[in-house]
Amino acid sequence: MEPDAELVKRCLKGDEGAWAALLQTHTRKIYNLCYRFTGRTAESEDLTQEVFIKVFQTLKTYDAAQGTFVTWVNRVARNHLVDHYRRTKKDRVTSSLEDALGGLEERPSPTAAPAAHVESRERKELLQRGLERLSPDLREAVVLRDLQDLDYAEIAQVLGVPEGTVKSRINRGRLELARVLKRMEQVKGPARAAGGEP
Amino acid sequence: MTHLELENLASDYLESELVEVQRLQVEAHLRDCAGCREVMADLRRVMDLCRSAEELEPAPWLVPKILRATVGERKPSFRERWSAFFRPTAQPRLAYAVAMAIFSFSIIVNAAGLDLRKVTLADLNPRHWFYQANRTGHLLYARAEKFYYDLRVVYEIESRFRQLRSQPSEPQPEAPRQEPAPGGSTDRGAPTPTQLASVGGLVTVAASSLTVVTTTASPRRISR
Numbered sequence: 001m002e003p004d005a006e007l008v009k010r011c012l013k014g015d016e017g018a019w020a021a022l023l024q025t026h027t028r029k030i031y032n033l034c035y036r037f038t039g040r041t042a043e044s045e046d047l048t049q050e051v052f053i054k055v056f057q058t059l060k061t062y063d064a065a066q067g068t069f070v071t072w073v074n075r076v077a078r079n080h081l082v083d084h085y086r087r088t089k090k091d092r093v094t095s096s097l098e099d100a101l102g103g104l105e106e107r108p109s110p111t112a113a114p115a116a117h118v119e120s121r122e123r124k125e126l127l128q129r130g131l132e133r134l135s136p137d138l139r140e141a142v143v144l145r146d147l148q149d150l151d152y153a154e155i156a157q158v159l160g161v162p163e164g165t166v167k168s169r170i171n172r173g174r175l176e177l178a179r180v181l182k183r184m185e186q187v188k189g190p191a192r193a194a195g196g197e198p
Numbered sequence: 199m200t201h202l203e204l205e206n207l208a209s210d211y212l213e214s215e216l217v218e219v220q221r222l223q224v225e226a227h228l229r230d231c232a233g234c235r236e237v238m239a240d241l242r243r244v245m246d247l248c249r250s251a252e253e254l255e256p257a258p259w260l261v262p263k264i265l266r267a268t269v270g271e272r273k274p275s276f277r278e279r280w281s282a283f284f285r286p287t288a289q290p291r292l293a294y295a296v297a298m299a300i301f302s303f304s305i306i307v308n309a310a311g312l313d314l315r316k317v318t319l320a321d322l323n324p325r326h327w328f329y330q331a332n333r334t335g336h337l338l339y340a341r342a343e344k345f346y347y348d349l350r351v352v353y354e355i356e357s358r359f360r361q362l363r364s365q366p367s368e369p370q371p372e373a374p375r376q377e378p379a380p381g382g383s384t385d386r387g388a389p390t391p392t393q394l395a396s397v398g399g400l401v402t403v404a405a406s407s408l409t410v411v412t413t414t415a416s417p418r419r420i421s422r
Contacts, residue, residue, distance in 0.1 A: 016269050023261050031256040045257060049264050056268040120252075127247055146248035171209040178240035181247075 004069035008062055023052060026070070029148060030077050036143045037081045037136075039128050047084060051077045067157050074150065075158045078140060085136055130180045138173030145170045199227045204234050208241050309334050 004025070010018035030051055034044040055076050062072050131139050144155045145166075155170075156163045204227050210216050211224045228235050286292065307314060311330035312321050320326055 017275070019269060020261075020265060023264055027256055027261050027264070028253060031260065032253050035254055045260055048256065048260060049267055052264045053267055123247065124251065127251055142248065146245060147251060167209070168206075171206065174209055174241055174244050175205060175237070178237070178244045181244065182240060 005064040008059060008064070008069060011059055019056070022069075026073055027052070029070075030073060033074065033077055033143060033148060034081065036128070036131055036147055037085070037139065039132050047081065051080050054080060068154070071150070071154045071157045074144065074148070074154070075160075078144075078158050081140075082136065126181060126184060130177050130184065133180045134173055134176055138169055138176055141166060141169035142173035142177060146174075199223045201231065201234055204228075204231075205237065208238060212238070212242055212245060 004022065007018040007022050011022065027048060031044055031048045034047040034051070035041070038044050038047065051073075055073055058076070062069065066072070131143065134142065140159065141155065144150045144158060145152075150158065152163045152166050152170075155166045159166060161169075204224060207216060207220060207224055211221065216224065228238060309331045310327040311334060312327075
């Protein structure tokens with residue numbers, strides 16, 4: 001029996017330590033999933049909390065025979081993110097003050113090499129901005145496959161679509177992301193040159 | 199194979215999930231089509247970028263916050279409470295404190311002149327402890343003082359010897375010269391009989407002064 005399923009059983013018997021262990025194991029993955037969808041730290045933390053509250057409330061509906069706990073949690077998270085996306089569609093703006101603050105949150109550590117830090121940060125931002133320009137269907141497929149490292153069968157379970165559709169969405173998502181990133185770099189190149197950057 | 203067909207198979211090709219026939223078709227197309235080669239290179243770059251992206255670390259307070267939101271303030275189990283109670287004892291500072299306490303206690307017991315193997319009722323009287331501690335302190339002081347005066351006498355004798363050696367020897371009547379022993383002698387400045395007599399007197403004086411110092415530094419006189 002997988003350890004997660006055992007922990008779930010203990011949780012259902014009221015073992016709070018088991019719930020804490022499940023949280024410790026899965027919070028990071030779910031937080032990353034939320035961040036890839038929203039691109040905002042504070043929003044991702046709130047969403048992660050909401051996802052786990054939902055998981056806690058519906059834990060008795062988890063059936064180990066249907067799939068792994070990771071897949072189930074990802075499905076709960078994905079559904080919650082889709083709901084959140086629909087709910088906040090009207091309020092969403094492409095660039096907000098929070099975005100600017102989010103950028104400021106990652107300050108370089110005094111020990112890190114400044115050039116390496118800037119490069120790594122630029123790559124992260126580029127990827128995040130690129131992902132945000134994908135349609136939700138394609139984005140979730142790419143995130144689950146290439147960032148969350150789930151296999152096709154697990155993604156099919158999370159998204160509730162056949163594996164063929166998953167493969168097709170991942171392929172289209174990657175191609176679209178490649179085009180978006182290329183365009184962004186093309187726009188960034190002249191802007192940098194105009195700003196006198198190397 | 200068309201460009202669109204190649205695009206549809208691009209991810210499968212990069213993940214080595216194509217059957218042999220399809221793989222060969224894709225490779226044949228890529229050999230002839232620069233545009234599709236570029237698409238494939240971009241796709242590979244995107245996959246590498248995604249897979250090399252570091253996982254973000256959530257804030258350290260996130261898990262405790264979720265725990266509070268789900269199960270409330272978690273009550274520690276009996277075992278956790280028990281271990282929390284004894285956690286301070288599992289630190290090195292406790293061992294240091296115990297060692298220092300034993301050391302201090304042994305000093306006090308020693309100073310109070312208590313023999314822990316034969317403790318009597320009188321030994322438990324604080325007046326007795328005070329008396330014993332006072333006596334031990336004075337004895338120690340007297341010993342130290344005596345040691346100091348002894349050292350002074352010894353140094354005084356030594357300095358007199360040095361003075362005598364450094365003084366030029368008195369002219370002596372011509373005496374038969376002794377031939378040096380074979381192999382030579384290290385005793386180059388041997389004192390004359392007059393000098394030896396003088397040192398003998400000094401030693402007598404020193405011995406008498408030692409007696410005086412001992413008498414002066416006797417515990418009875420000091421404790422008075």
